[in-house]
Amino acid sequence: MSRAAKIGRRSFLIGSAAVAGGVAFGVVLYRRPHDNPLLDRLEPGQAALTPYVLVTADGVTLITPRADLGQGAYHLQAALIAEELDVTLDQVTVDPGPPDPAYYNTALAGDAVPFPATDDGFLARTSRAVMDAPMKFMGIQITGGSTTVPDAWDKLRHAGAVARETLKAAAEVKTGTPRSAMQTEQGAVILPDGSRLPYTDLATEAAALEPVTDVVLRDPAQWRLIGQDMQRLDIVAKSTGTQGYGIDLKFDDMLHAAVRSNPRPGGAMLAHDATAARAMRGVQQIVPITGGIGVLADNSWRAMQAVQAIEIDWGPAPFPPEMDAHWQALADSFTDDRIDSRNRDDGDVDATLAASDQVTAEYRAPYLAHAPLEPVNATVRVTPERVDVWTATQIPRFVQTHVAEITGHDSADVHVHVQMAGGSFGHRLEDLVVRQAAELAMAAPGRPVKLTLSREEDMAHDYPRQIAMARGRGAVADGRVMACDLGIAMPSVIASQMGRLGLPVAGPDLQIVAGAWDQPFAIPHYRVTGYRAPALAPISSWRSVGASTNGFFHDSFLDELIHAAGADPLEERLRLCTHAPSRKVLEAVGEMSNWGSPLPQGRGRGVAYCLSFGVPCAEVVELTATQDGIRIDKVFVAAEVGRVIDPINFENQVQGGVIWGLGHAIMAETTFSDGQTEQRNFDSFPFLRQYQCPVITVRGLENDSHVRGVGEPPVPPAAPALANAIFAATGQRLRDMPFNRHIDFV
Known part of the structure; x- marks a missing residue:
């Protein structure tokens, strides 16, 4: 039986393996965990066990699946892994990873049960555990509810510890020195004579080992990072204007899109006349979408101008049109x-x-309204074989499912590339802009279609x-x-x-x-x-x-x-x-x-x-x-x-x-x-x-x-x-x- 076949059936326990010529490490809490999503990324000569740490010839990559909305989520997740892995933050890169049930949020159940957070009794704890089960089975991968740190606190530190000890075991295989005699420091295993073996030099040996799961987390007195003032991983890029966001993406042959939906949210588009818009400079297509209409053009400004030139007859709102009725509904x-x-x-x-x-x-x-500063956007490319989505989102698995429903692809063939968000405040828990971009991209197969909402369109259709x-x-x-x-x-x-x-x-x-x-x-x-x-x-x-x-x-x-x-x-x-x-x-x-x-x-x-x-x-x-x-x-x-x-x-x-x-x-x-x-x-x-x-x-x-x-x-x-x-x-x-x-x- 090949090693790849053995890995494919392995339970997703605490473990480590080589990925992209290196090693991946992770941790979960249940006996029958989800399959490792990184197996789908393997190329010949590569191996993967778990999804949180990748050691390659180029360095260490930490998988940080909770979305960064400006709150420093990538930084904090990386710090928790790095604390036990014995790397410094300037030695690592971060990657949000693919959407996958393995990254379900273990902390969401706390607010889903009728027990106050101050109640730590048996019934309260049992109820939270029971509520966690459907979250796991459905693979609810959500960033929200201030759960990023509670979700990661034990999970990611264990991942770093398992990675560290497995790399030491790999060094033992390579040198014959007992693992108990080794130390780690700044991305390297330190042998008794003081010589250093960089983690990147141990990937091959680590991939061939069973992970060392019997680990003990370090005493707080030994922490190097937790509790200390740190420079956030994104602070230089954000301070110098070089941080990339979804709105900054550019691709060859990209089309730009703008949309108009019924300004009465949930209402229908009854009729439209796009004659004037079709004649405008740069316009390539007029595309009806659910509840509205979109324009594909050669830049975003022309798309926005053209979509405003469309004459549209909108239907009524499916809720009371005036505020007095809203307040009266509450009073009643x-x-x-x-x-x-x-x-x-x-x-x-x-x-x-x-x-x-x-x-x-x-x-x-x-x-x-949520009103995040970065204009809400999504880029989608549809081909017969796959769909690629680039957007900032707190719900990547839902994005994957919804886009698959629109395009007719299998969800496994929808690849969501999560971007850094320029604000959210809950907005990115919705995916209307992605659904609209997917509908538009269906009209231009093979070409990336970038939909950017005007501020007015976004605030008119914010939830x-x-x-x-x-x-x-x-x-x-x-x-x-x-x-x-x-x-x-x-x-x-x-x-x-x-x-x-x-x-x-x-x-x-x-x-x-x-x-x-x-x-x-x-x-x-x-x-x-x-x-x-x-x-x-x-x-x-x-x-x-x-x-x-x-x-x-x-x-x-x-x-x-x-x-x-x-x-x-x-x-x-x-x-x-x-x-x-x-x-x-x-x-x-x-x-x-x-x-x-x-x-x-x-x-x-x-x-x-x-x-x-x-x-x-x-x-x-x-x-x-x-x-x-x-x-x-x-x-x-x-x-x-x-x-x-x-x-x-x-x-x-x-x-x-x-x-x-x-x-x-x-x-x-x-x-x-x-x-x-x-x-x-x-x-x-x-x-x-x-x-x-x-x-x-x-x-x-x-x-x-x-x-x-x-x-x-x-x-x-x-x-x-x-x-x-x-x-x-x-x-x-x-x-x-x-x-x-x-x-x-x-």
Whole structure:
């Protein structure tokens, strides 16, 4: 039996092998794992066992399958492997690898079960393990939910350790020196006499060995990279303008494309007249696509100009055309028949409220576009034998499947080349642009077709953040919060998004109550109810998903109750908090901001807390009410993630999340009129300007035993911390966003 045949039947256990003249290493957690995707890349004389580390004659390549959207995912994944492999980051290159079930996300199950992240009991752990099984069997390869680091933490360090020990075993074969007498350093095996054998010189011997799977991860005291300030792998390219993105791709014989779809998302194209467009310079083809029409031309500008020249009769929107009806649908959803979940129901809320003077409030959060800076794009080439797709995506396997359905190819013949993304915030969890590019490429077989959406086309057809409304009732007594009843109404993000991906959806949508029901506060009478509103405009995941609205609802109402009780906002949160790591986060942000120290008149501090994606995060905003409006001076942030891999990247991620949360809370919304989005570019969908940006001080805590991601958790507390600070400075409560509809900012 040939070695290749033996490898083909081998279980995907921790292992190593040669790839492209070298060695590949990886790790998985289950006995019957997925096949190794790198076997399909083999050429004569090459071998592969597992998919995370490739050692070739040219150097070390690390496979980093979680998409890089600007958050440093490639860098962090590479650092985790490199820590145990004993290579420096300047010795490696990274490759996102092919779409494959082997790269399924092992951390997605955490938010899919009705147990708070603070619950580490047997039933909670068992439920997460059970939910992980279908993720594995379906091979759900998704980047999202702040899961890149939790998914990679053990998996990739084990991969590096197995690779390291197998290379030492290869050196033993080559030299006869016992493996126990060897060390590794900077990409080489060090023999007892001090001589060095570079990893690249050991590929052939390593490929012939069974992997050394009995490895022990290094003690944190021995770490060279984890916890240290690092220079991100992409920082030089991004600082010098040389980083390549999907929009930068160029191929010989490439056609450029532009599209127009019904500006009422989901509506039909009833009729069109492309006579004028066909006569325009550079136009090669007019191609009808699902829900609209596209133009193929010799450059993108001519394609965009031509597609605008097409006269089109559009059908109506399949949802209420005006915003008043959207808000009314939410208001009408606070009924028993619309209850989606009630996972938090402590004490006797109804009796307590009936016997008390109630504090009541209603909050609103608007639709919000993703609006990544890089214009959304995809390049597709279709030939009879294969399809190639070049795009930035968080869902490469879904892209592969959907393109195969469009072109009629087997999914194995659809090759997705994942590109660095110039922003996402959840946008790249959708693949509309890829589907459209595939339809267009079918009209020009053999030629690469690059579809670039204009900013206006993208924002008109973005699947925005959910619209949401909350109603709170509460009671206080003896200076304490005694009762909190919070109802939240929104359409189901999961049903909308997963429906487009073709995934089955059953049971409650926990995103309706995420960031609210699971907060670790011991309010004696405490209820959080999620109401599933009817489907309105199509929606999708937006940075921190349900918690992006619910963090504002829950903490703002808690702050109102604390004020009604006459208690200190930070002290009462600490008194109510039952989760030790969360208490330390609140204590830290209080110490950082010098909470309780006097402020001059017209200045105010607001504190907010939200547990999302397993991460306790607390923020204090300090601001000044000037004659011209509110000026945000400082923001202090503390977050508990279990382990900070790269402090610089951690700080950047947290600061970016705060800016994202503040900017959208102050000035951004997506609204519909006649079924069409009214905000089509950055002039009508603004962001926080540099002169408005406060000084942001960050502290990462490492008290929890679970390692978490921090891409999204800084977002939910930003809006309530700002609103609470505005109340402290001015006495004005802000209960719906954007805030600049009610108050001026400078």
